[in-house]
Amino acid sequence: MKKKSKNLIPYLMITPYLLHFLLFVSFPVLFSIFLIFHRWNIISPMEFIGMGNFSRLAQDSYFWQSILNTLLFLVIHIPLQLIVALAFALLLNQPLKYIGVFRASYFLPVIVSGVVVTILWQQLFGYENGMLNRILMLFRVPRIGWLTNPNVAMPSIAVMATWKNVGFYIILFLTGLQTVPKTYYEAADMEGAGYWAKFFYITLPAINPTIFMVVVLSTIGGFSLFIEPYVMTGGGPLNRTLSTVLYIYKQGFFFYHMGYAATMGVTLTAIILTVVMIQKKFVEKNS
Amino acid sequence: MKKVFLGICMSLVLLLNLSCTKHGAGEYGKVLYWSSSNTDEITYARYVVEKWNKEFPNEPVTFQPVPEGQSSEEVILAAVVGGTTPDLYSNMWQGDVEYYARAGKLVALDTLPGFNEFIYNRCDSAVVEEVRSTDGHIYQIPWKINPIMMIYNKGMLAELGYSKPPRTYSEFLHVAQVIKEKYKVNGYPTKWAGYAEVQVTWWQRWFDYYPLYLAASGGKKLVNGNKAVFDNKYSVDAFSFLQTLYANNYFPTDRLSSGRDPFLGGTILTRFTGPWEIAHAEKFKPDGFTYGFAPMPVPDDFTGEPCTYGDTKNIVIFKTCKSPQLAWRFLKEFLEEKNEEKFLTITNQFPRRKDLVTNKLFSDYFSRNPLMLPFAVQARHVIGPDICPVLKEVFDVISQEYEACVVYSKKKPAAAVTDAAKAANLVLMQ
Amino acid sequence: MKKVLSYALLAVGGIFFIYPFIWMVSASLSPEKDIANLILFPSQFVFSNYAQVYEKIPIVSAFYNSLFVALSVTGLVLVFSSMTGYALSHMYFKGRDALFYLIVFTMSLPFQLTLIPQYILMVKFGWVDTYLALIVPYVISGLGIIIFRQYFKTIPKDLIDAARIDGCGEFKILFRILWPNAKPAIITVAILTFMSSWNEVLWPIIVIRNEKLMTLPQLITLFAVGGRAESQLGVKLAAAVLLALPVVIAYSIFQKYFIDSMASSGLKE
Numbered sequence: 001m002k003k004k005s006k007n008l009i010p011y012l013m014i015t016p017y018l019l020h021f022l023l024f025v026s027f028p029v030l031f032s033i034f035l036i037f038h039r040w041n042i043i044s045p046m047e048f049i050g051m052g053n054f055s056r057l058a059q060d061s062y063f064w065q066s067i068l069n070t071l072l073f074l075v076i077h078i079p080l081q082l083i084v085a086l087a088f089a090l091l092l093n094q095p096l097k098y099i100g101v102f103r104a105s106y107f108l109p110v111i112v113s114g115v116v117v118t119i120l121w122q123q124l125f126g127y128e129n130g131m132l133n134r135i136l137m138l139f140r141v142p143r144i145g146w147l148t149n150p151n152v153a154m155p156s157i158a159v160m161a162t163w164k165n166v167g168f169y170i171i172l173f174l175t176g177l178q179t180v181p182k183t184y185y186e187a188a189d190m191e192g193a194g195y196w197a198k199f200f201y202i203t204l205p206a207i208n209p210t211i212f213m214v215v216v217l218s219t220i221g222g223f224s225l226f227i228e229p230y231v232m233t234g235g236g237p238l239n240r241t242l243s244t245v246l247y248i249y250k251q252g253f254f255f256y257h258m259g260y261a262a263t264m265g266v267t268l269t270a271i272i273l274t275v276v277m278i279q280k281k282f283v284e285k286n287s
Numbered sequence: 288m289k290k291v292f293l294g295i296c297m298s299l300v301l302l303l304n305l306s307c308t309k310h311g312a313g314e315y316g317k318v319l320y321w322s323s324s325n326t327d328e329i330t331y332a333r334y335v336v337e338k339w340n341k342e343f344p345n346e347p348v349t350f351q352p353v354p355e356g357q358s359s360e361e362v363i364l365a366a367v368v369g370g371t372t373p374d375l376y377s378n379m380w381q382g383d384v385e386y387y388a389r390a391g392k393l394v395a396l397d398t399l400p401g402f403n404e405f406i407y408n409r410c411d412s413a414v415v416e417e418v419r420s421t422d423g424h425i426y427q428i429p430w431k432i433n434p435i436m437m438i439y440n441k442g443m444l445a446e447l448g449y450s451k452p453p454r455t456y457s458e459f460l461h462v463a464q465v466i467k468e469k470y471k472v473n474g475y476p477t478k479w480a481g482y483a484e485v486q487v488t489w490w491q492r493w494f495d496y497y498p499l500y501l502a503a504s505g506g507k508k509l510v511n512g513n514k515a516v517f518d519n520k521y522s523v524d525a526f527s528f529l530q531t532l533y534a535n536n537y538f539p540t541d542r543l544s545s546g547r548d549p550f551l552g553g554t555i556l557t558r559f560t561g562p563w564e565i566a567h568a569e570k571f572k573p574d575g576f577t578y579g580f581a582p583m584p585v586p587d588d589f590t591g592e593p594c595t596y597g598d599t600k601n602i603v604i605f606k607t608c609k610s611p612q613l614a615w616r617f618l619k620e621f622l623e624e625k626n627e628e629k630f631l632t633i634t635n636q637f638p639r640r641k642d643l644v645t646n647k648l649f650s651d652y653f654s655r656n657p658l659m660l661p662f663a664v665q666a667r668h669v670i671g672p673d674i675c676p677v678l679k680e681v682f683d684v685i686s687q688e689y690e691a692c693v694v695y696s697k698k699k700p701a702a703a704v705t706d707a708a709k710a711a712n713l714v715l716m717q
Numbered sequence: 718m719k720k721v722l723s724y725a726l727l728a729v730g731g732i733f734f735i736y737p738f739i740w741m742v743s744a745s746l747s748p749e750k751d752i753a754n755l756i757l758f759p760s761q762f763v764f765s766n767y768a769q770v771y772e773k774i775p776i777v778s779a780f781y782n783s784l785f786v787a788l789s790v791t792g793l794v795l796v797f798s799s800m801t802g803y804a805l806s807h808m809y810f811k812g813r814d815a816l817f818y819l820i821v822f823t824m825s826l827p828f829q830l831t832l833i834p835q836y837i838l839m840v841k842f843g844w845v846d847t848y849l850a851l852i853v854p855y856v857i858s859g860l861g862i863i864i865f866r867q868y869f870k871t872i873p874k875d876l877i878d879a880a881r882i883d884g885c886g887e888f889k890i891l892f893r894i895l896w897p898n899a900k901p902a903i904i905t906v907a908i909l910t911f912m913s914s915w916n917e918v919l920w921p922i923i924v925i926r927n928e929k930l931m932t933l934p935q936l937i938t939l940f941a942v943g944g945r946a947e948s949q950l951g952v953k954l955a956a957a958v959l960l961a962l963p964v965v966i967a968y969s970i971f972q973k974y975f976i977d978s979m980a981s982s983g984l985k986e
Binding site: 017163167172249261 | 720723724726727728730731733734735737738740741744752753754797800801803804808809810813816819820823826827828829830831832833834835836837838840854856857862887891912915916918919922923934937938941942950953954956957958960961964965968972975976979980
């Protein structure tokens with residue numbers, strides 16, 4: 001039997017966590033739920049407005065545009081991410097020399113700050129003299145307004161985000177690939193299965209959980225876009241790269257509509273959870 | 288491990304102490320004044336403060352430039368939120384004042400002794416009404432203005448065969464077309480009639496749409512009370528004019544390279560700008576380059592003197608001030624006419640006084656700086672932003688429609704203005 | 718033959734990822750007018766862009782701010798996460814399992830939900846424009862707790878029981894026995910925490926307005942977005958290079974640890 005005095009020590013150990021949880025998790029969540037029914041600009045007293053924030057949200061075309069923008073981003077980013085990361089992981093999953101060098105190079109964009117990547121790609125996407133357009137001009141293809149054409153801007157950001165993060169997902173896939181028991185492949189070889197058959201019937205199902213994780217992490221990442229549009233486009237052109245977090249930032253920290261911004265935060269969270277749950281159902285169906 | 292624990296506690300205490308450095312706000316018997324971070328304004332502030340402290344050593348005034356941040360606006364807001372505001376602040380944008388007034392953060396200046404007499408002495412009654420808050424009090428003193436006008440390249444104008452700068456939209460578009468046809472290489476234009484930033488940033492409209500609107504409408508408001516009132520033909524005319532400029536490539540949509548100033552380099556004929564342009568132009572202009580100033584272009588059926596936007600900055604006293612009477616006395620000294628003459632000379636910015644052109648004290652300055660005269664004359668017809676706590680957002684909303692209509696030609700001007708008004712009303716209802 | 722193809726593809730991929738960085742460094746060392754024609758190496762090396770960055774913004778103080786914040790956060794995270802991880806792995810108390818699920822649930826809470834109230838908390842505490850606002854919200858890392866818990870579980874129970882019988886206090890056990898034996902976990906958590914703290918930019922932009930306290934990514938962001946770089950590409954790119962440099966240097970030294978840490982973080986998700 002443990003002595004009474006010892007029983008307090010575990011609670012002491014977890015006190016920092018509990019304190020932090022109280023302050024930075026439970027208070028924010030509860031206060032959010034309170035705040036969304038009020039109007040508040042920090043320097044004036046709070047005003048109760050019932051569902052006022054929600055009725056404004058329903059009519060706010062910028063918010064819904066930002067959701068659309070994010071969905072466009074995800075539709076391009078997720079498949080690109082999956083294909084590229086898996087392809088490279090498969091390539092790296094062989095006994096090759098210089099693996100370390102390759103891995104290091106793919107990983108570099110991951111660890112570097114998003115700000116660096118954004119500033120760098122803003123120049124590569126430049127209309128007049130950006131590297132991408134210079135390559136196009138070399139082939140006598142007319143220039144593309146990567147960041148200035150409203151229809152191309154968000155896809156450009158999606159490609160850049162893929163470039164930045166794919167290294168991380170390559171590592172994930174590599175780890176996943178390496179857990180597939182070699183015996184499966186050997187058995188398949190004995191049955192005379194070709195490369196693609198092995199891929200579709202052994203590899204893919206085995207790394208299903210990894211695929212799911214990549215999808216979910218990319219989704220959450222997509223809904224958290226901030227620094228890229230903030231630095232590169234300011235949300236334009238025509239608000240087509242406006243991310244929801246950027247819009248929340250604008251409403252909350254530029255115009256100081258705390259209640260409204262909190263409302264958007266709550267709504268966005270609900271949307272994220274819904275999307276992830278749909279993805280989970282989809283994956284479970286296809287398991 | 289006990290040592291580790293102690294170490295952590297000590298560092299936390301240290302951190303707590305590090306964070307507690309609040310500037311002395313609201314001390315009795317003293318006044319803290321924040322100037323802007325403009326070097327000339329700092330020079331002037333230093334001059335007046337030193338003069339004051341010599342004369343009144345027992346009632347000291349200290350000053351510092353507003354702390355550095357992304358924008359002075361943000362810094363002020365952070366100070367208001369944190370309760371670390373100065374007593375006096377001189378660089379507040381007129382459009383921001385109502386926001387702070389409604390939150391009860393500013394002293395109602397008209398409750399100070401002698402204020403009403405002072406302000407009617409200083410400004411036209413129209414200007415006084417312009418800065419009166421919706422609750423009837425006055426929370427700001429008009430301090431300085433920088434009227435927006437059109438600078439034009441005299442030499443280039445003569446080359447095109449004109450003796451006077453364009454006055455109306457039609458005249459302007461006509462000149463623009465002549466430029467487009469005359470200066471091109473391989474079908475690409477090499478010179479333009481003018482240039483304005485196409486950024487959607489909310490304050491960019493102070494240099495294109497807003498002064499045009501004010502000129503066209505004779506100084507109408509954007510917002511009255513809780514409603515947007517700019518949904519009128521003057522807005523549509525201004526949007527239309529600007530849209531045509533971009534659609535016909537009279538104004539370039541690409542950013543002109545930052546290397547050389549496009550105006551001084553002779554690439555553009557005009558620019559909508561303020562008096563600060565003069566100092567820059569005098570310093571960097573090539574030999575033989577001559578330029579002049581004209582009012583903003585107006586619709587063809589316009590008659591009379593055009594108004595313009597004045598980028599008005601005003602002085603406020605924060606409620607945290609413990610000695611408002613002392614602050615007021617210093618303020619009167621700050622705005623006294625002989626000191627203001629010094630201000631004019633040092634900073635080349637106009638005090639917003641009704642006697643700017645008539646007061647003999649200032650005439651010496653104007654004879655030394657004849658290029659400033661057009662601005663001084665225009666200063667009689669300068670309008671500042673409306674009294675509205677969410678004016679920034681209204682400008683932001685207008686900028687969004689501006690982008691869609693003027694820059695990308697995706698909307699007709701009438702539709703863009705209506706949509707802007709609708710969105711503005713949504714914002715104003717909050 | 719398959720191998721040759723693999724090498725070729727990997728090499729091309731490698732170029733895709735590395736070339737932009739090389740271009741960035743070269744452009745930052747070129748005179749402004751040459752950047753439009755730059756392909757790989759500048760025609761002449763100039764350091765003026767870097768000089769301008771140094772003149773225009775307080776980059777050194779920002780570097781120290783980032784360092785101070787990241788080190789503080791990492792240190793505190795290591796301490797607090799290992800404490801909680803230890804409690805969850807080798808101690809028995811009421812609500813232990815509930816706590817574990819709570820931690821996992823909290824980790825999946827999107828920051829968008831807590832952002833605004835957390836800011837308001839900073840305002841009410843008077844922590845805006847202080848180091849406290851940058852450090853305290855980050856001193857607990859759910860991932861850190863889970864990594865430590867996982868690792869501590871692999872340490873034989875007998876070792877700990879023996880220490881307890883000897884009369885060793887729990888904190889002493891944690892720091893004198895577990896820590897020395899948990900180096901991989903410590904390194905993983907340290908790297909992950911340091912990196913994410915160093916690169917954090919949205920939060921500093923929100924809570925820090927005073928330039929003297931800005932962190933390095935925050936300062937460079939505002940420099941790139943605001944007008945002070947005056948559209949000089951070389952200067953902006955120089956600023957970006959300076960921002961990337963510390964992490965790249967750390968990466969080249971600790972490369973293996975970086976990659977392993979990130980891999981295990983993915984596994985924990």
